[in-house]
Amino acid sequence: MPFHYGIFYLEGQHVPALLPNFVVSKAHDMMPAENREENMSETVENVTGSDSRPSTPWHLWVVGIIATLWNSGGALDYTMTQTRNTSYMSSFTQEQLDYFYAFPAWADAAWALGVWGAFIGSLLLLLRSRYAIIAFGLSLLGLLGSSIYQMTTDMPASLSTPGIWIFTVVIWLSIILLIWYARMMTTKGVLR
Template sequence: MMTTTNKPNTAFWIIAVLALLWNLMGLFQFFGVAFMLEAMVEALPEDQATLYTSIPQWYIIVFGIAVFSGVLACITMLIRKKITVVLFLISLLAVLVAQIYWIFATDVMDVIGPTAIAMPLIVIAIAIFLYFYSKGAAQKGWLR
């Protein structure tokens, strides 16, 4: 494996900042689910409220692992540390567990419909991209 000491290109910085903003939005969502779920579901129809309030505690913990490791990965990416790759891997694995559960083990398709899986699929795609992008950045020597 060839490692260089090249400085990251402009795209790296744009991706790192956008990734941080994305993960901060995830963190905001996590705090809503973890601490304000009852208030968030008050305006929803009963079947949707039941769907959200029946989420198991382990799911919320995995969601937290996904977003906290994602935010930390973005911060370490901005300061160009190799630990970024490991943090994005942890985030990706947690995202996969959470989103696969949401899509296949809940009634989300019956309650909300097929459009309910759009965001989980986007979240998975972004997590996969960030993991592999960080691996590439490490191989290019952009992360030390």
């Protein structure tokens, strides 16, 4: 049975609804001929007016592009490590490689959730989708899991330097700021 989606006038208000076509055609046929065109133009005007969203602010493009570039670095690092790409991994010592390759499945899953959630969230931000918040939230959960693993395992001293820990803090700040930004843009109606 074919359906019709539209804005219908019901009890003094325009209401979006999904109705079978035969109901729509019966209601249209019952309407006086002189009112049909007037009501149809009012309905079409209402649909286009209510679905408009604010124009995209310039900073969304800046934040979205920078976030995508930043998070693509994490996705690349994850992919190269998981595939054990020899040219990429050649800069690490054998002790570091043994550490990376010994991650338990849950730590690998947390790392994947962190990097891919952030990367997909960045793309969704550029697409102006409110689902960017969910992707960034999942990324934050993945980062939490990865950080727990880092702090509770015997990490090689060469991977436990102040620079590595500062970099981890920068990752935490970036994902928290991206969640805040996506929430702000959703509240303003920019992300839908």
